[in-house]
Amino acid sequence: MGRKARSQHGMVFEKSTGKVLLFGGGVASGDSLDSANQTLVSVALGDTWEWDPATGKWTQLQPASTPSARYDSALVWDSKRSRAVLFGGMEKPQAGLNGVPKQDTWNGRSGDPCLD
Numbered sequence: 001m002g003r004k005a006r007s008q009h010g011m012v013f014e015k016s017t018g019k020v021l022l023f024g025g026g027v028a029s030g031d032s033l034d035s036a037n038q039t040l041v042s043v044a045l046g047d048t049w050e051w052d053p054a055t056g057k058w059t060q061l062q063p064a065s066t067p068s069a070r071y072d073s074a075l076v077w078d079s080k081r082s083r084a085v086l087f088g089g090m091e092k093p094q095a096g097l098n099g100v101p102k103q104d105t106w107n108g109r110s111g112d113p114c115l116d
Contacts, residue, residue, distance in 0.1 A: 003049055003058050008041060010075030010089070016082040020051040023086060026071035041099070044069040044092040067106040071099075083107055 009025025026041030046069030048061040067073075073089030086106040090099035 008071040
């Protein structure tokens with residue numbers, strides 16, 4: 001199965017590899033609207049992808065450990081340690097439930113992520 005269209009995902013340029021890392025985000029159904037008619041996330045995603053600008057191709061990564069599925073997280077590149085760092089976000093395991101705020105930090109590298 002290919003990469004799903006999504007919003008509110010984490011994305012960061014991996015300086016050490018020259019690639020772009022994407023984690024999570026959310027998908028919405030057309031009937032999930034707030035009072036301002038803005039689409040709301042129905043389900044959070046927990047997949048990890050890497051885009052190679054040299055080839056223009058996406059590759060799904062299968063790390064041994066990842067954060068829980070989430071959207072609205074902050075994802076940055078730590079140049080000193082050459083790794084991606086993700087903080088927080090909202091967890092929403094199924095449609096109809098309210099999002100649950102996360103306050104954890106995940107440190108990983110493309111292909112070799114790990115949890116603190």
